[in-house]
Amino acid sequence: MDKLTRFKEIIAQYCQVAAEDMREDMRFREDLGFSSLDFMSFLGEIEDDFDVELDEERLIDINTIGEAMNMINGLQGA
Amino acid sequence: MRNEYPLTAAQNMHHQWIREYGTQQVSGVSIVASLKAELDFGLLKKCIQLEIKRYGCMRVRFTKPDENGKVRQYIIKHDPRDIPLKDLTGLSLDKADDEMQQWAYQTFDGDNRPMCEVTMVKLPEGYNGFFVHMDHRLIDSCSLVVMINDIMKLYTHYRFGSEYPEDLADYEQVLRNDLAKASNEKRFLKDKKFWDDQLDRLGEPLYSDIQGPSMLEKARKDHKNKKLRSADIERKDLFVAVKDYVLEPDAAKGLIDFCLNHQLSMTNLLLLGLRTYLSKVNNGQEDITIENFISRRSTHDEWTSGGSRTIMFPCRTVISGDTEFLAAAYEIQNVQNRIYMHGNYDPALIRDEIKRRYKTPDDTTYVSCYLTYQPMPVKTDNPFIKDIPMHSKWFANGAATKKMYLTVSHTENGGMNFSYHYQTASLTEKDMELLYYYMMRILFKGISEPDLKIGDIIKQV
Numbered sequence A: 001m002d003k004l005t006r007f008k009e010i011i012a013q014y015c016q017v018a019a020e021d022m023r024e025d026m027r028f029r030e031d032l033g034f035s036s037l038d039f040m041s042f043l044g045e046i047e048d049d050f051d052v053e054l055d056e057e058r059l060i061d062i063n064t065i066g067e068a069m070n071m072i073n074g075l076q077g078a
Numbered sequence B: 001m002r003n004e005y006p007l008t009a010a011q012n013m014h015h016q017w018i019r020e021y022g023t024q025q026v027s028g029v030s031i032v033a034s035l036k037a038e039l040d041f042g043l044l045k046k047c048i049q050l051e052i053k054r055y056g057c058m059r060v061r062f063t064k065p066d067e068n069g070k071v072r073q074y075i076i077k078h079d080p081r082d083i084p085l086k087d088l089t090g091l092s093l094d095k096a097d098d099e100m101q102q103w104a105y106q107t108f109d110g111d112n113r114p115m116c117e118v119t120m121v122k123l124p125e126g127y128n129g130f131f132v133h134m135d136h137r138l139i140d141s142c143s144l145v146v147m148i149n150d151i152m153k154l155y156t157h158y159r160f161g162s163e164y165p166e167d168l169a170d171y172e173q174v175l176r177n178d179l180a181k182a183s184n185e186k187r188f189l190k191d192k193k194f195w196d197d198q199l200d201r202l203g204e205p206l207y208s209d210i211q212g213p214s215m216l217e218k219a220r221k222d223h224k225n226k227k228l229r230s231a232d233i234e235r236k237d238l239f240v241a242v243k244d245y246v247l248e249p250d251a252a253k254g255l256i257d258f259c260l261n262h263q264l265s266m267t268n269l270l271l272l273g274l275r276t277y278l279s280k281v282n283n284g285q286e287d288i289t290i291e292n293f294i295s296r297r298s299t300h301d302e303w304t305s306g307g308s309r310t311i312m313f314p315c316r317t318v319i320s321g322d323t324e325f326l327a328a329a330y331e332i333q334n335v336q337n338r339i340y341m342h343g344n345y346d347p348a349l350i351r352d353e354i355k356r357r358y359k360t361p362d363d364t365t366y367v368s369c370y371l372t373y374q375p376m377p378v379k380t381d382n383p384f385i386k387d388i389p390m391h392s393k394w395f396a397n398g399a400a401t402k403k404m405y406l407t408v409s410h411t412e413n414g415g416m417n418f419s420y421h422y423q424t425a426s427l428t429e430k431d432m433e434l435l436y437y438y439m440m441r442i443l444f445k446g447i448s449e450p451d452l453k454i455g456d457i458i459k460q461v
Helices: A003-012 A036-050 A065-076 B009-021 B041-054 B093-104 B141-160 B171-182 B185-202 B214-222 B249-261 B266-281 B300-304 B325-341 B347-358 B429-448 B454-460
Strands: B028-036 B060-062 B072-075 B085-087 B116-122 B127-135 B240-247 B287-294 B311-318 B369-374 B390-395 B404-410 B416-423
Touching: A003 A036, A003 A065, A036 A065, A036 B185, A036 B325, B009 B311, B009 B347, B028 B093, B028 B141, B041 B116, B041 B127, B041 B141, B072 B171, B093 B116, B093 B127, B093 B390, B127 B141, B141 B300, B141 B369, B171 B300, B185 B311, B185 B347, B240 B249, B240 B429, B249 B266, B249 B429, B266 B287, B266 B325, B266 B369, B266 B404, B266 B429, B266 B454, B287 B325, B311 B325, B311 B347, B325 B429, B325 B454, B416 B429, B429 B454
Parallel strands: B085 B116, B287 B369, B369 B404
Antiparallel strands: B028 B127, B028 B390, B060 B072, B116 B127, B240 B416, B287 B311, B404 B416
16 A cells, blocks of 8 residues: 555544545645544654654644645655 | 453543542443433333443443452443333422432442443433443543434434444454554653653643632641642542533634634633633742643544543643733643644653652642533434434532533533532632633633733733
């Protein structure tokens, strides 16, 4: 399974949108209905699943699926 | 052979309270859910029995405590119990509530036994439904609401032919996942670092009491330590009283709109109101800690697996009087968001670390106020019954482990309910009245003038 597919599958556990219907410009809060708790719990799971360490000061800049994916790619040096 | 599992951190929180206070009563949770409608009690019994099959947490039992007081949990496969029916129609609704309140005081003593009871009830004024009494190690308020809604869906399926409810997540599988997450060493070290960093940065917390500095001053005298920063916990007289205040829909809308317009969560606004009150009555104290309960339910499985996932973490903020109301709200939100990210950590370890660093005396605490915000109302979206008047009520277990525990929830008509559970050993209804009055004054002053400084709000209210 590629990274993006895995990423979307994790997101799908937190919302009502199916992984295959997700677009990179979708916003976590407004489009996917994440609460603050959902979003931060999700990021914690992403850290564990992708074995990265997110910069907690920069998390406020993440609004969309694409931005989150870019951050992970950057941390993994992809 | 049965599978046995250790308790999760959230379950262990309740288990430790049972041990510390020497009674299971502190872990009781009870609710009645009823509709103003004739019910087929034979069918309702079938639905409740079916729910016990569907909702694994209702079949959890505990082993006998080992020499260290620890228990393990297991899930029995079948629990073919009878569901009794009690007729309270001869009473007024208030008296019926009083009767059910007595049921809520009952304890589940012993081990290897059912830790939940469901009773069907015929209530006055045409209300009919069921009363649920459970041990908090099995269920929290979110999962109780899920359970009530699921029973209603089963009932309307069999009674009116509505769609059969979707399967609920498997309690045992979710439990295994939770325990696996808790044993992830890398995650554990990240979480520990977050909490340790807070202590490195801010040092020992400082107690703030609802009634002002006198409690801390008394503790300092009693412990013969002028620098003591924690105050004594009431261990003997645990009797709790409850005082509810309802905020009318128009006023509640003001708070909700403020949160929406400023991308704030209601929890953080409430924390700000509560901490500002504590600051006001403690001579402007800036370092305030409130224990805030987090539901830890985000994924579909976490929402529908039942169980006790709610856990409390200290929300500690140091906010000066020169900080503007909105900026203070964002400061709390920032702290809370980071706590959410580290919410898998066992909060008992935070207290252990504080005790290790600062030699906190036994039976003392830094916290007098505890907050739970429940965004989910006890209201069904079931189209077959959504227009039928409902009588639902949470019952206190009668024994408080906390000096003051505020539960804020939304009412069916768009208002908000502020339910103050307080230890009567040191607090009175008048204290709760003052707390609610000033909390509201602070919040409404703040949302009407978000640029106003906290210190000025304290002076003006």
